[in-house]
Amino acid sequence: MASSLALVSWLVLVLTLAMAVSKTQVEAARAFFVFGDSLVDNGNNNYLATTARADSPPYGIDTPGRRPTGRFSNGKNIPDFISEALGSEPLLPYLSPELNGDRLLVGANFASAGIGILNDTGIQFINIIRMFRQFEYFQEYQGRLANLVGTTKAQRIVSEALVLITVGGNDFVNNYFLVPFSARSRQFSLPDYVRYLISEYRKLLMRLYELGARKVLVTGTGPLGCVPAELAMRSPNGQCAAELQRAAGLFNPQLVQMINGLNSDLGANVFIAANTQQQTNDFISNPGAFGFTTSKIACCGQGPYNGLGLCTIASNLCPNRDLYAFWDPFHPSEKANRIIVNMILRGSTNYMSPMNLSSLLALDTIPRT
Numbered sequence: 402m403a404s405s406l407a408l409v410s411w412l413v414l415v416l417t418l419a420m421a422v423s424k425t426q427v428e429a430a431r432a433f434f435v436f437g438d439s440l441v442d443n444g445n446n447n448y449l450a451t452t453a454r455a456d457s458p459p460y461g462i463d464t465p466g467r468r469p470t471g472r473f474s475n476g477k478n479i480p481d482f483i484s485e486a487l488g489s490e491p492l493l494p495y496l497s498p499e500l501n502g503d504r505l506l507v508g509a510n511f512a513s514a515g516i517g518i519l520n521d522t523g524i525q526f527i528n529i530i531r532m533f534r535q536f537e538y539f540q541e542y543q544g545r546l547a548n549l550v551g552t553t554k555a556q557r558i559v560s561e562a563l564v565l566i567t568v569g570g571n572d573f574v575n576n577y578f579l580v581p582f583s584a585r586s587r588q589f590s591l592p593d594y595v596r597y598l599i600s601e602y603r604k605l606l607m608r609l610y611e612l613g614a615r616k617v618l619v620t621g622t623g624p625l626g627c628v629p630a631e632l633a634m635r636s637p638n639g640q641c642a643a644e645l646q647r648a649a650g651l652f653n654p655q656l657v658q659m660i661n662g663l664n665s666d667l668g669a670n671v672f673i674a675a676n677t678q679q680q681t682n683d684f685i686s687n688p689g690a691f692g693f694t695t696s697k698i699a700c701c702g703q704g705p706y707n708g709l710g711l712c713t714i715a716s717n718l719c720p721n722r723d724l725y726a727f728w729d730p731f732h733p734s735e736k737a738n739r740i741i742v743n744m745i746l747r748g749s750t751n752y753m754s755p756m757n758l759s760s761l762l763a764l765d766t767i768p769r770t
Contacts, residue, residue, distance in 0.1 A: 619673065624646060675744075702730050
């Protein structure tokens with residue numbers, strides 16, 4: 402009998418320790434929140450009645466299940482690789498019914514393909530989660546988190562979390578340049594439109610700060626005129642579309658300037674800027690240096706440069722995605738996303754301002770409680 406009691410006591414102790422270790426592992430990783438567009442959407446749009454979805458093959462062809470996940474990628478996207486760097490499991494879309502209980506401690510992805518800084522960007526997609534609504538969901542999430550762990554601890558989790566926001570490209574390709582003489586192009590010259598976008602982006606970043614975010618990674622636009630979709634529509638000779646390149650060239654430096662001004666006003670490096678235009682320009686100018694055979698042709702698509710229409714089961718599909726900088730007409734391949742995140746984590750001030758992500762995360766230590 403004594404030996405039986407000893408065995409039971411030992412099992413209880415083991416189970417208690419295992420539960421404690423499990424709880425510590427969940428809480429040890431920094432929480433992560435994602436806002437933005439299709440570059441970082443990991444499935445929210447799957448739950449919406451919209452055409453801006455990546456829920457059919459061959460999307461996800463290089464995932465373990467070889468099935469679409471809602472990511473606009475052949476495999477992992479930028480948030481997935483950042484989650485790996487944080488030592489965390491991949492984020493769930495906020496609209497996923499699986500996002501409850503301890504999964505809330507990991508964070509959430511609020512991004513929605515097709516959205517922009519402006520509310521009128523992406524109107525052709527109808528039912529998408531615009532930025533103001535993403536922030537409303539973030540408030541709702543914080544209430545759910547507080548119900549789980551208490552208000553004080555929920556506030557600490559949010560303030561110590563990493564936040565990624567990726568938005569802006571659609572405001573050019575799906576708004577200003579969407580059609581000739583668009584409403585916004587009639588309203589603004591390109592330089593004035595860029596200044597307007599920056600002023601509206603500043604409001605979004607300040608709203609994130611008001612909602613408790615204290616470590617925010619902000620990405621600029623890529624080289625908009627060089628993506629296969631724009632080459633197919635606007636480039637007779639394979640050169641990057643000049644006006645879209647001009648737009649990116651105006652937008653990204655002003656974004657960095659605005660972020661530096663915000664940090665100065667707040668008295669802390671709350672926001673860091675990733676120069677994704679320069680990062681992707683490196684692929685464009687010298688794809689071979691990164692192991693790509695082409696940066697002009699999408700792996701999946703049709704028409705010139707595989708840049709027309711959507712990536713579907715009827716599209717041309719390359720046999721080796723790692724040789725292509727672009728997966729579909731607009732989005733980087735999984736391999737390109739990995740390289741972009743490596744630059745975000747460890748890049749010099751040519752790519753990151755005022756510091757890279759590793760330096761930002763090293764500024765504090767997460768309590769392991």
